[in-house]
Amino acid sequence: MKMDPLETSLETLLDEQIRRKDIYSTVLSVVSGDGTFRWEGARGVTAPGHAPMTPATPWFIASITKLFIASTVLRMVERGELSLGDRVVDRLPPSLTRQLHVLDDRDLTDQLTLEHLLRHASGLPDFIEDYPKTRRKAGIDRRSLVEILLEEGDRSWTLEDTAQRVREQLAPHFPPQVLDGRPIRIRYADTNYQLLIGIIEARRSKSFSDVLQELILDPLELRNTWLPGHFPGNGPEPAAAAVYAGAEVVRFPAFLAAIGDLNSTCADLLRFFQAVVEGRLFQEADTWERMHSHPHRFPFPRDRASLRQPGWPIAYGLGVMRFHIPRLFTPFRSIPEVIGHTGSTGTWLFHAPEPDLYFAGAVNQITAGAVPFQVVPQTLRILQRRRS
Numbered sequence: 001m002k003m004d005p006l007e008t009s010l011e012t013l014l015d016e017q018i019r020r021k022d023i024y025s026t027v028l029s030v031v032s033g034d035g036t037f038r039w040e041g042a043r044g045v046t047a048p049g050h051a052p053m054t055p056a057t058p059w060f061i062a063s064i065t066k067l068f069i070a071s072t073v074l075r076m077v078e079r080g081e082l083s084l085g086d087r088v089v090d091r092l093p094p095s096l097t098r099q100l101h102v103l104d105d106r107d108l109t110d111q112l113t114l115e116h117l118l119r120h121a122s123g124l125p126d127f128i129e130d131y132p133k134t135r136r137k138a139g140i141d142r143r144s145l146v147e148i149l150l151e152e153g154d155r156s157w158t159l160e161d162t163a164q165r166v167r168e169q170l171a172p173h174f175p176p177q178v179l180d181g182r183p184i185r186i187r188y189a190d191t192n193y194q195l196l197i198g199i200i201e202a203r204r205s206k207s208f209s210d211v212l213q214e215l216i217l218d219p220l221e222l223r224n225t226w227l228p229g230h231f232p233g234n235g236p237e238p239a240a241a242a243v244y245a246g247a248e249v250v251r252f253p254a255f256l257a258a259i260g261d262l263n264s265t266c267a268d269l270l271r272f273f274q275a276v277v278e279g280r281l282f283q284e285a286d287t288w289e290r291m292h293s294h295p296h297r298f299p300f301p302r303d304r305a306s307l308r309q310p311g312w313p314i315a316y317g318l319g320v321m322r323f324h325i326p327r328l329f330t331p332f333r334s335i336p337e338v339i340g341h342t343g344s345t346g347t348w349l350f351h352a353p354e355p356d357l358y359f360a361g362a363v364n365q366i367t368a369g370a371v372p373f374q375v376v377p378q379t380l381r382i383l384q385r386r387r388s
Contacts, residue, residue: 005385018043113179114196225264337354345365
């Protein structure tokens with residue numbers, strides 16, 4: 001049976017990905033908003049000697065989790081449990097917030113709000129990627145936390161550990177921004193979303209896993225999305241696809257469970273994001289509009305840590321990335337903008353509003369944080385043929 005040219009091109013895209021250096025598994029799924037088009041495919045193996053990767057294989061979604069965290073916060077805002085203007089110091093205990101944001105000997109922690117955290121406008125350092133500052137006390141480990149994990153292996157971790165690392169070893173990048181609608185300075189920091197998880201748990205007096213189950217997973221019937229160690233099914237917890245660091249498989253079950261990053265499948269992610277974009281997850285019609293409207297653009301990378309983080313030309317709203325390649329770089333055919341999120345292990349979940357297409361995928365490689373911003377335009381070019 002002859003394959004459709006569009007499907008052939010998508011298959012070829014997967015073949016190209018798996019041939020890349022250090023890419024050992026990849027998955028991609030695409031669906032149109034009206035359901036008239038659906039395609040999925042996978043290549044590689046979940047880990048050496050393990051089962052082949054399939055479209056139904058669960059994988060570690062990394063910072064796509066931030067979309068789930070932001071959606072949980074916005075659902076709680078709709079219910080009157082939280083407000084975007086709430087101060088962080090009023091939602092978390094002093095043991096966590098004490099001198100969390102000290103810049104030029106001024107403690108600015110009491111200026112931080114939930115909106116600062118959601119927008120990455122807090123100026124707080126990234127507890128995973130940032131390096132300790134040389135002007136801090138002598139004798140501290142000069143490695144980033146991700147380097148420590150890769151060299152020394154898995155470890156338990158708490159929000160108190162995050163606060164302590166930020167307070168004692170790192171330094172803020174800029175003051176909390178004035179959120180009055182004008183352009184502001186932003187910088188990606190996992191610290192922001194760790195604090196949001198802590199605020200969710202403190203407000204509900206429940207674990208993040210339980211709140212997520214109640215507000216997101218159960219209403220949308222996402223049966224294959226879970227926090228490591230909290231699989232809701234009756235059987236054993238499925239093994240998510242391995243994450244590679246170069247040619248080595250790395251596993252950090254204790255650390256990843258502690259920081260709240262999820263496992264999921266393409267099907268669950270697309271189901272989730274369609275419900276977000278179409279407003280079916282929320283009670284108020286304008287909640288999704290608030291999330292993605294008026295984003296602010298990340299700057300060009302300025303240091304070692306920011307080279308591994310989202311940067312220009314990506315813009316960020318309330319837990320949502322907006323990615324659009326400037327026309328200068330695509331003079332022959334404009335690439336539509338996409339809205340969604342990526343993860344540092346080469347994961348992505350996006351909606352292209354103009355052709356109304358959703359797509360999710362991963363390459364499961366810790367050194368492949370930039371790959372989604374290469375694959376996404378390639379996918380869009382292929383999908384544009386569906387319209388022509």
